[in-house]
Amino acid sequence: MNKKTKIILSAVVYLFMLAVVADNSFADNLADKYVYSLFNENFNGATQEAGTVYDNIKYNVWNGGGNSRPAVDIVADSTAKEGNKYYSCSISSTTNGWSGFCYTFVTGSSNVETRRDISAFSTLEFYIRPKTGDVSNIQVGVTDSADRTVSLSSLGVNNSSHTWQKCTINLTGLPSVNLINIKNTFLFITSNLTATFDLDSIVLKRSSSGSFDAALKNISDSSSTTKITWDETVLGSSWTAANQYIELSLDKFESDTWKIKIYTNNGSASKNGLVAVTDETKIIPMCWRISKNTLPNSDGDTLQIAQSGAPNYALYDKGKSATDPSYYPWFYMVDFAEHESGDYDVAWSYKGFHAAKDENYWGMMDMSKEGIYPKVYLGADFTNALGGLTYRANVKLELFNE
């Protein structure tokens, strides 16, 4: 066999191995994401619920020996580390044995177990909140041809601290791991212990930095555009929505308390709106709203902006006036120069979309493998606008890591 033939045969064998060993198109819909959510409400991925398959990842709970299967329930409350949901886990051992749960790659309509290449990802991260028992010896990791795990204690988990603690597994550092041939991408193994704990924000991350993006689109046909505008006939009208919306896209997760803020960037706290070009004392107030949906929609969400009376003068969706308007708010715009310290200018954060006024009701429903692209709508009050003037504003959306 000559050298050329050897090379060709080697290449064929290698390609064959690639085809047999692993499917490189990890996470069918999200192959190019820098942050892949296994259980995180703000990022695209496969947010898992028991008995379901998302994005070709199946949630499995198992036991062996005398252990009972872990109880893993999704709980929604304000103590979640991220969004408003987390796993509440309970493990009970009566005799020697193993139990645990994992996310398994599957394929086809029958959800046949398969292998995937996750070598593009550098870390597997999650939060744990120990509650009762001792979680120190729980093993966490992935499975290729065998389980490749490390203990929670080796990840620095303090069992006596009942607070959220971050765990970061360096995937390439797992002993003997073959990341191009992964069956279980998140594996939790317990042995002979009784414990309760919570898990949240389980993600795979690539080593590269990812991206934050915002795109301006026309409401009329969702086409891209470059300027936020209103029709000239709004002059003299009260609060009116602009003809465009800003679609956000986040694939970057550098801080666990990230925030995307929105404000005008006009250089003065008093210029929190459209400013007349020839007379900067003339200001048209602006407002904004964020929604997971394209508005208006068949659910009765409208782009008509209503205003309540004294003392709050709150802005809300006029189409929702029959319900509690607090759930459908528009927020008065503030300028960056005001250095807003609260959440008033936060459109999206690790807690979710700022889709309601109450801190406990940040809108984060229905997250799944589908793309998470919240939409920011803008409005302005033209009641006191003046004819013959041109008004302008810079609207800035900024990702903060705090």
Place this chain on the structure above:
Amino acid sequence: MNNKIICLLSSLVIVIFAAVFSYAADYKVFSAEIVFSSVTPASITHSAITTVSSINGILKAKAYVDFGSNNLSAVADLRYYVNGQSLNISTVSKGAINHRTEFYIATPKLNSSDTSVSYQLKITLQDSSGSTSYLYWPSSSTYQSVNIVNSSSNVVTASGGGTVKFESGNQQYGDTEIVFSSGTFATDQTITITELTLPSMSPSYSGGVSTSQMVALYSVTPLGITLGAPARATFYYGTETSATRFELMRSDDQITWEKVSNVTTDLTNKTVSADITKTGYYAIYVSGSLSDNDYRPAKRVVVQGRDVFKFNNLSDGDSVKIYNVNGKRIREIKSGDAEGFKWDGRRDSGSYAESGTYIYQIKVKDKGKLISGTIAFVK
């Protein structure tokens, strides 16, 4: 310390500062802009007038004009043809108006021989620079046709009732209409409201109303039908009176008249309303002048919980004050109070007054004087 060390320390401070405080990683900026021209007429809002009363005879159009600027001057023209003859123009001008203004533009009183009118609204807006813009309704080249009529009919169904409305063509004031509920008639019934010419001499009325002050006369036909359920009737009494008190009379033959009770007067819309129980002729009279006794309560003594003092013939703007014998006011009753002009013995605080004699003081806005008297309240 040399410059190199200073530079290194400065760099270190900056690095530490950046690490300690929050930092913005990424951002996107979008520009927003809106350009308003100096005059930006947005719209004219007007409901078409389709009929004008041949007797009241005035077409008066109400129009809202919305526009963008401040301190514009505006001229509203009502351009109209009578009987298809030459163009007439009625004009209303306004200056220094902002964003929205309301116009009423009227024709002079039409002649009884006129049969049709067509009209168009033209609004001219002008800013301080002289820039001018025009708005038209229905359009710059079309006119709204109006019929000059004295009656209106509608079918009132047995199952659903219905409304018969006679529009005067004057949009500043109310219209004449009767609302019939279901079950008023056993079978479907066509009801016609006709506005009639006032008789040269008003018919006499034994109830004390002046015989010379009829201001509107309607027939509700077919005559003589007793309604299965009361119908709410509103009659427009026209613009040619400044009177504020009216009475509604009903007759089967325009000879013998009876007073309709519980009539309310709407001075803003120039209408009177009452529940009627029979078709027939309905006339609106200016109420004759009332004596002081017509306002006083009929009962001089009232026992708590059994009756109340009722003050009569009072309306918007009138008031009643109750004083104890020491001159301290304990209650004020005004138009708009839930119980009307009645006193049940309660103070303003809601508690009952002590048994005893009290002084009432009636203030009648139109009479410009106070009417006083005493009453006794028993607990």
